[in-house]
């Protein structure tokens with residue numbers, strides 16, 4: 423049993439995709455186990471959709487291998503595809519059918535029928551939070567509800583690996599939360615999830631491990647905390663106020679935890695090795711040196727800082 427649980431559901435090795443002179447995906451390798459949510463975090467055009475298109479067997483790889491539950495994935499492979507639930511960015515639902523009718527239609531295509539189809543449809547509606555709107559035509563759904571239904575369709579056949587391509591782009595906050603909650607629940611139930619996003623908050627909340635992707639390459643991979651250590655793990659403390667800020671800056675530079683002090687018109691920005699521990703001494707030190715501090719902010723490093731550190735670019739457009 424333990425052996426089954428620790429086996430990789432997905433194993434990607436040396437994956438490359440070339441379009442003419444452009445290498446859209448460049449030597450990408452990673453693996454995902456049952457119950458693990460793995461994030462591909464990168465800006466638009468980083469290569470995320472191309473990676474998952476190869477993982478799902480929609481397009482052939484130029485080089486490298488994709489193994490799903492031990493089987494080689496290729497566009498002609500059918501067994502491995504049954505293990506996957508792919509939820510693309512584009513919606514694939516019928517506007518003139520209700521939510522429930524859409525699920526039943528796609529469920530039948532996947533070989534479900536009778537009581538099993540009804541039960542699974544109800545389970546999926548519950549999971550994506552659409553039970554109370556199941557009887558409405560989907561053309562009346564909000565964008566977020568349509569997106570949730572799209573995810574539901576990918577779940578009907580109980581895949582071992584769910585692939586979600588930027589599932590929350592352009593959706594309302596309620597639907598976004600409902601999507602994130604559904605992914606968390608599926609993960610607890612043992613599903614492996616491959617999640618692409620350019621929102622670092624989502625990667626931080628959902629993903630056990632994250633690959634930071636830029637220009638087709640994995641720039642770094644690890645847990646959130648492992649990635650944060652790449653930045654040197656320093657915090658920023660912003661002090662706002664008035665008084666003698668030049669003297670305060672000089673005094674604060676002498677404190678052991680303070681690596682750097684920058685000054686602007688309204689305050690001081692400090693780079694500090696352990697912000698929460700050093701905070702009290704910094705505020706006291708600034709006051710003793712003649713600064714009147716009116717506000718204090720600690721900014722801990724996040725995945726945005728990691729991306730900036732690795733690529734010199736901001737994650738957001």
Ligand SMILES: Nc1ncnc2c1ncn2[C@@H]1O[C@H](COP(=O)(O)OP(=O)(O)OP(=O)(O)O)[C@@H](O)[C@H]1O
Nearest residue numbers: 441444446464465466467468469470471472473588
């Ligand atoms: N069929 C194609 N032919 C030529 N170039 C392509 C093709 N598909 C993707 N590309 C290029 O490959 C690169 C990666 O695109 P990809 O769609 O995988 O990025 P992404 O990270 O998923 O971004 P987005 O979220 O915008 O889709 C881009 O430069 C894109 O223009």
